[in-house]
Amino acid sequence: MMNETASEASLVEMRGICKSFPGVQASDDINLRLERGEVLALLGENGAGKSTLMNILCGLYRQDSGDVFVRGIKADIRSPRDAADLGIGMVHQNFMLVDTMTVAENVVLGMPSLAFIPDMAAIRQSILELGERYNMTVDPDAYIWQLSVGEQQRVEILKQLYRKAEILVLDEPTAVLTPQESKELNAVVKRMQAEGKSAVFITHKMDEVIAFSDRVMVLRKGKVVAEKVTADTDPKDLARMMVGREILFRVEKAPFKPGAVVLELKDVCADDERGLPALRDLSLQLRTGEILGIAGVAGNGQRELSEVVTGLRPVKSGGISINCVDSTNKTPLQIIKSGVSHIPQDRIAVGAVGDMSVANNLAMKDYRSAPISKGIMLLPKRILEFARKMIGQFNITTPSPETRIKFLSGGNIQKTILAREIESCGSLLIAVYPSRGLDIGATESVRKELVAQRDTGKGVLLVSEDIDELLSVADTIAVLYDGRAVGVMPTEGADPEEIGLLMAGVQPSGKESNS
Amino acid sequence: MSFAFEKRKTVSKTAIVAVPIISFIVSLVLTGILLVAFGADPFSTFAAMFKGAFGSGRALTETLVKAIPLMLTGLGVALAFKLKFWNIGAEGQLTLAGVAASWVAIYWSPWLPEPLLLPTLILVGCAAGALWAGVPALLKTRLKVDETLVTLMLNYVAILISQFLYYGPWRDPKGFGFPGTQMFPREAWFPRIAGRAHIGLYLALVAAAVLWFVLNRTRWGFELKVIGNSPRAARYQGISVERNILLAVLLSGALCGLAGVGEVAGISRRLQQGLSLGYGYTAIIVAWMAQLNPIAIPFVAILMGGLLVGGDQVQMVMGLPSSMGLLMQGMMLFPMLAGSLFTEYRIKKITGTQARESARGGA
Ligand SMILES: Nc1ncnc2c1ncn2[C@@H]1O[C@H](COP(=O)(O)OP(=O)(O)O)[C@@H](O)[C@H]1O
Numbered sequence: 001m002m003n004e005t006a007s008e009a010s011l012v013e014m015r016g017i018c019k020s021f022p023g024v025q026a027s028d029d030i031n032l033r034l035e036r037g038e039v040l041a042l043l044g045e046n047g048a049g050k051s052t053l054m055n056i057l058c059g060l061y062r063q064d065s066g067d068v069f070v071r072g073i074k075a076d077i078r079s080p081r082d083a084a085d086l087g088i089g090m091v092h093q094n095f096m097l098v099d100t101m102t103v104a105e106n107v108v109l110g111m112p113s114l115a116f117i118p119d120m121a122a123i124r125q126s127i128l129e130l131g132e133r134y135n136m137t138v139d140p141d142a143y144i145w146q147l148s149v150g151e152q153q154r155v156e157i158l159k160q161l162y163r164k165a166e167i168l169v170l171d172e173p174t175a176v177l178t179p180q181e182s183k184e185l186n187a188v189v190k191r192m193q194a195e196g197k198s199a200v201f202i203t204h205k206m207d208e209v210i211a212f213s214d215r216v217m218v219l220r221k222g223k224v225v226a227e228k229v230t231a232d233t234d235p236k237d238l239a240r241m242m243v244g245r246e247i248l249f250r251v252e253k254a255p256f257k258p259g260a261v262v263l264e265l266k267d268v269c270a271d272d273e274r275g276l277p278a279l280r281d282l283s284l285q286l287r288t289g290e291i292l293g294i295a296g297v298a299g300n301g302q303r304e305l306s307e308v309v310t311g312l313r314p315v316k317s318g319g320i321s322i323n324c325v326d327s328t329n330k331t332p333l334q335i336i337k338s339g340v341s342h343i344p345q346d347r348i349a350v351g352a353v354g355d356m357s358v359a360n361n362l363a364m365k366d367y368r369s370a371p372i373s374k375g376i377m378l379l380p381k382r383i384l385e386f387a388r389k390m391i392g393q394f395n396i397t398t399p400s401p402e403t404r405i406k407f408l409s410g411g412n413i414q415k416t417i418l419a420r421e422i423e424s425c426g427s428l429l430i431a432v433y434p435s436r437g438l439d440i441g442a443t444e445s446v447r448k449e450l451v452a453q454r455d456t457g458k459g460v461l462l463v464s465e466d467i468d469e470l471l472s473v474a475d476t477i478a479v480l481y482d483g484r485a486v487g488v489m490p491t492e493g494a495d496p497e498e499i500g501l502l503m504a505g506v507q508p509s510g511k512e513s514n515s
Numbered sequence: 516m517s518f519a520f521e522k523r524k525t526v527s528k529t530a531i532v533a534v535p536i537i538s539f540i541v542s543l544v545l546t547g548i549l550l551v552a553f554g555a556d557p558f559s560t561f562a563a564m565f566k567g568a569f570g571s572g573r574a575l576t577e578t579l580v581k582a583i584p585l586m587l588t589g590l591g592v593a594l595a596f597k598l599k600f601w602n603i604g605a606e607g608q609l610t611l612a613g614v615a616a617s618w619v620a621i622y623w624s625p626w627l628p629e630p631l632l633l634p635t636l637i638l639v640g641c642a643a644g645a646l647w648a649g650v651p652a653l654l655k656t657r658l659k660v661d662e663t664l665v666t667l668m669l670n671y672v673a674i675l676i677s678q679f680l681y682y683g684p685w686r687d688p689k690g691f692g693f694p695g696t697q698m699f700p701r702e703a704w705f706p707r708i709a710g711r712a713h714i715g716l717y718l719a720l721v722a723a724a725v726l727w728f729v730l731n732r733t734r735w736g737f738e739l740k741v742i743g744n745s746p747r748a749a750r751y752q753g754i755s756v757e758r759n760i761l762l763a764v765l766l767s768g769a770l771c772g773l774a775g776v777g778e779v780a781g782i783s784r785r786l787q788q789g790l791s792l793g794y795g796y797t798a799i800i801v802a803w804m805a806q807l808n809p810i811a812i813p814f815v816a817i818l819m820g821g822l823l824v825g826g827d828q829v830q831m832v833m834g835l836p837s838s839m840g841l842l843m844q845g846m847m848l849f850p851m852l853a854g855s856l857f858t859e860y861r862i863k864k865i866t867g868t869q870a871r872e873s874a875r876g877g878a
């Protein structure tokens with residue numbers, strides 16, 4: 001039926017793609033073209049359908065209707081292997097590496113052409129050569145669990161390059177990277193492009209569209225709302241198209257008037273899961289009416305910091321006091337009762353219980369006291385009333401309070417956790433990556449809520465890897481590197497470049513700050 | 516056109532009721548096919564089974580006799596399963612509680628005031644059951660030892676302890692050498708309601724109601740639900756995971772223990788061979804069929820009791836092996852497990868080019 005020849009056809013063409021999930025049309029009649037040597041940005045809010053569309057291209061999902069053509073030929077992509085045979089490879093939002101295997105093993109894992117007894121020496125050699133060529137070195141013998149997130153991403157990319165992928169799909173690759181690492185990734189993509197390879201770059205950040213892509217396609221609610229040459233557009237324009245309305249880039253906040261000290265850490269040391277030091281003599285101070293922003297690349301002690309404060313992780317030495325009362329190594333319940341709220345890093349597994357209803361998740365802190373309970377008794381009607389109130393107040397979009405929370409979008413799960421933690425907050429709110437993975441609409445409301453808490457005189461500890469977020473929300477910024485606060489500065493007049501360098505472990509004077 | 520499973524957003528209330536019933540019917544059909552293969556007429560066999568289980572006063576009370584321990588062990592097992600603590604040691608907890616109750620009935624009765632005898636016997640029996648469940652619970656919460664294996668192995672230990680006692684030191688000297696203790700004094704007997712059905716029935720029904728209330732209407736029940744779903748989330752909410760698992764499993768063991776108390780004090784009135792007819796294992800089927808719902812457990816237990824009694828009847832009337840009842844129990848579990856899929860999922864019809872399942876892994 002097609003009589004186009006290979007030379008005039010696009011490298012990839014998706015026509016009239018539709019895909020629905022229970023209750024959502026994730027892809028609604030989408031047409032997409034990708035040319036040879038081109039980087040196409042897919043921009044859209046969370047849940048816009050970016051991952052779904054690319055999962056269809058990569059054989060993880062099957063479209064309900066529509067066709068895919070690769071190099072002008074209709075392709076029936078039924079599995080990631082089919083996609084790989086067509087030279088399509090994807091680096092997923094959640095990495096798909098085996099922790100307990102080495103880099104080299106992961107790179108070749110699942111390759112159909114792999115010999116029964118693989119020649120690991122040769123594989124190791126080609127990985128080193130590829131790393132050399134693209135300027136992203138990874139030790140082929142390192143185990144995945146030993147690598148930082150940034151390095152793991154390099155392994156994912158190497159894996160695709162090793163398989164000779166011509167079309168690389170990167171699903172929100174920068175979400176886990178430092179600004180410096182993002183620049184390195186950009187160089188890798190440019191290098192691939194110079195070799196005639198193509199890429200689809202998924203993101204919800206406007207500046208990345210500008211930095212990475214030649215052309216941009218904007219998705220909203222499963223539909224293509226705009227398609228432009230990147231050079232003809234700007235971040236404001238992109239944001240408006242993506243959200244469908246004007247967006248405030250800065251958050252309004254009252255003048256900074258700090259009060260008494262709410263949280264104080266003195267020379268705190270703690271270990272991570274593997275028993276390795278994660279916090280090293282960390283000292284910090286947070287006052288009422290202040291947002292203390294913790295900057296740093298993930299894995300430099302942020303998780304452990306929030307866990308020692310909330311009693312989830314033992315402190316090995318040093319001391320923590322909350323409202324001038326010693327709280328070192330108190331139980332989580334004692335700390336909750338002293339007025340501490342916590343928006344954890346891991347929303348789905350820790351912050352919420354996926355198989356319980358939105359209402360129950362909302363009640364998960366307040367169930368201990370009236371009006372939700374009376375003595376030892378729980379009052380289900382009150383839980384529902386409470387949930388309805390919270391759902392209204394925090395604009396949580398859910399089919400009903402009884403829907404299991406795992407069916408909500410990431411933004412609404414986060415709003416649910418935020419609602420619960422703010423409602424039960426006494427004097428200290430700890431928010432760990434509260435806007436990670438959220439679209440701008442939801443991010444805006446999370447940030448406003450944090451600022452509102454600060455304005456009512458609470459202390460807010462905000463862990464974030466987004467420097468812009470810290471600059472626009474925090475009053476004070478502390479940079480965490482290798483379990484230490486390597487710089488504490490007022491946000492007023494802070495220099496993003498300097499923060500970026502501190503995050504990477506470089507002292508602004510130019511010398512390496514290392515243990 | 517083809518079909519795919521799609522996860523439901525809320526558990527369907529209709530499915531919760533319909534699934535066990537449909538599963539039961541499917542298992543009847545499967546057993547019927549098997550009966551035909553045996554050369555028996557399925558309809559008259561089922562009729563005989565039903566009559567044997569529910570057709571007369573005596574049949575009914577015998578069904579209850581079997582249903583009582585199934586209710587109690589079913590409740591105990593369900594409580595532990597709710598916390599994802601795989602207690603398959605109900606048999607051992609039941610047996611050890613029977614031993615403990617016998618000890619009180621025989622050796623404490625001479626000096627214990629009569630009105631205190633039954634309450635003490637019940638308490639000591641439950642405590643023994645709780646102890647037997649507490650060991651694996653402690654090993655699990657303190658040392659992360661897998662509970663499945665420990666609870667299973669402790670079944671054999673409990674059974675051997677009871678054998679040692681009624682073959683050895685506790686054997687009735689006037690028992691003509693039969694293995695078993697002497698008969699309990701009358702004050703240590705559970706009063707009977709009708710036939711051999713004893714007050715254990717009331718205890719079981721009350722236990723079911725109380726357990727339902729605790730799980731659904733108390734703060735502790737809410738905490739258990741959170742722990743069962745996500746221990747990490749529970750810890751973050753300030754709920755003590757280890758302590759609550761331990762408490763709940765002790766309670767689970769106590770319920771299983773109460774079943775053992777009922778068996779010795781209500782049925783055999785002595786400790787002897789055949790204290791349990793595998794109730795502790797059938798309890799697992801009962802708990803799953805009732806979808807771990809305490810209110811459903813008594814009904815399912817009666818149905819299972821009926822299958823056991825009716826199975827015996829089939830042997831006598833139809834000349835078929837009495838294991839027919841056991842066979843049907845097993846047959847019931849399969850449609851049941853398959854059916855539980857429908858409370859969580861529904862079938863979606865797919866047309867057009869989408870020829871394959873829609874829900875697969877991915878980001
Ligand atoms: N496997 C799935 N099952 C059910 N719904 C899904 C599944 N994958 C995605 N969705 C839904 O499809 C929509 C688009 O999701 P996705 O493609 O992941 O968005 P994006 O990557 O743009 O954030 C969302 O509403 C999401 O909840």
Ligand SMILES: [Mg+2]
Pocket residue numbers: 047050051052093171878
């Ligand atoms: Mg996505």
